Amino acid sequence: SGMDLCPQQPAPLFTFGVIADIQYADIDDGFNFSRTRKRYYRSSLKLLQNALESWSDSAVKPDFILQLGDVIDGFNKPNGASQRALDTVMREFASCPVKVHHVWGNHEFYNFSRSQLMGSPLDSSLNADWRPKQSDIYAYKFSPFPGFVFVVLDAYDVSLLGIPESSERYNKAMNLIKLHNNNEDLNCPPELQSHSRFTMFNGGFSQEQLDWLDLVLSVADEKQEKVTLVSHIPVHPGTTDYVCLAWNQEELLAIIRSHSCVVCYMAGHAHDGGYYLDTGAHHLTLDGVIETRPDSDAYATVSVYPDRMELTGSGRVMDRVFLFS
Numbered sequence: 377s378g379m380d381l382c383p384q385q386p387a388p389l390f391t392f393g394v395i396a397d398i399q400y401a402d403i404d405d406g407f408n409f410s411r412t413r414k415r416y417y418r419s420s421l422k423l424l425q426n427a428l429e430s431w432s433d434s435a436v437k438p439d440f441i442l443q444l445g446d447v448i449d450g451f452n453k454p455n456g457a458s459q460r461a462l463d464t465v466m467r468e469f470a471s472c473p474v475k476v477h478h479v480w481g482n483h484e485f486y487n488f489s490r491s492q493l494m495g496s497p498l499d500s501s502l503n504a505d506w507r508p509k510q511s512d513i514y515a516y517k518f519s520p521f522p523g524f525v526f527v528v529l530d531a532y533d534v535s536l537l538g539i540p541e542s543s544e545r546y547n548k549a550m551n552l553i554k555l556h557n558n559n560e561d562l563n564c565p566p567e568l569q570s571h572s573r574f575t576m577f578n579g580g581f582s583q584e585q586l587d588w589l590d591l592v593l594s595v596a597d598e599k600q601e602k603v604t605l606v607s608h609i610p611v612h613p614g615t616t617d618y619v620c621l622a623w624n625q626e627e628l629l630a631i632i633r634s635h636s637c638v639v640c641y642m643a644g645h646a647h648d649g650g651y652y653l654d655t656g657a658h659h660l661t662l663d664g665v666i667e668t669r670p671d672s673d674a675y676a677t678v679s680v681y682p683d684r685m686e687l688t689g690s691g692r693v694m695d696r697v698f699l700f701s
């Protein structure tokens with residue numbers, strides 16, 4: 377056939393899309409807290425449309441999309457616009473015939489409580505293969521292709537966000553954050569770098585979730601599967617500022633390092649993006665849509681091969697190759 381005259385690289389096993397920190401709101405452009413980065417609240421919807429169009433129009437459609445959290449901005453809440461903003465964003469996702477896996481970030485909890493999020497359109501765990509038996513943890517495993525596993529992790533399982541102040545869970549998180557953060561405003565990071573991640577806009581993974589993950593990864597090790605972990609908050613200091621790391625990032629790193637099956641950890645939260653190769657696992661922090669200029673883009677399409685994942689970045693997202701070691 378004509379194809380044979382033009383040798384191409386073999387087709388990937390499957391592909392998927394990734395996008396982070398859309399933080400849509402129908403408000404004028406603003407800045408991040410330290411006023412160092414511009415935020416394009418309306419334009420973020422257009423950038424989401426660009427990503428979805430590219431995935432819908434591609435010859436080989438992605439098998440799924442990973443939405444890494446903060447899909448709408450906390451500024452919607454005081455305007456009473458949370459549901460409207462969510463509907464607007466979800467209408468866009470619905471226009472693309474590809475399954476979306478949603479991760480929950482701090483801005484989800486600025487707009488909705490954890491119990492509101494459970495079972496909502498942002499809860500994509502319905503057809504998961506496996507999840508922790510504690511139903512209040514938003515974590516699950518799915519396998520889109522034989523030999524490949526993805527695990528969505530709940531980085532606010534231990535946090536002050538989205539739960540009643542009267543709850544035991546809140547109390548425990550408050551005690552933990554106060555061990556490290558003496559500031560009156562708990563969104564203000566401690567000065568000491570080794571404590572600076574203990575802010576209210578971050579959170580952590582409970583022991584129950586870590587135990588479940590450890591079990592999922594042990595099974596995957598045995599089956600020699602390749603596992604990609606996805607969550608909102610980065611865990612490797614090589615990929616971002618210390619202020620943007622999960623509270624118990626070291627515990628998660630220790631689990632990742634103890635399982636040869638883990639090939640990649642993907643997160644958002646820190647809008648500048650970053651990458652680090654740590655003992656066999658590729659840690660990626662994806663550039664955030666909200667701080668991306670309206671004339672650029674911020675999404676990636678990942679092609680998975682037996683020996684590697686090739687990430688093709690759009691706009692300001694860099695191309696990368698993640699070799700499986």
Ligand SMILES: Nc1ncnc2c1ncn2[C@@H]1O[C@H](COP(=O)(O)OP(=O)(O)O)[C@@H](O)[C@H]1O
Nearest residue numbers: 408409410446450482483561563564565577645
């Ligand atoms: N250094 C800081 N001191 C006090 N509050 C802060 C600080 N940095 C961020 N915040 C607050 O924490 C919340 C999350 O910050 P934001 O910049 O919106 O995070 P994100 O990057 O997730 O959008 C906001 O309410 C913001 O005002």
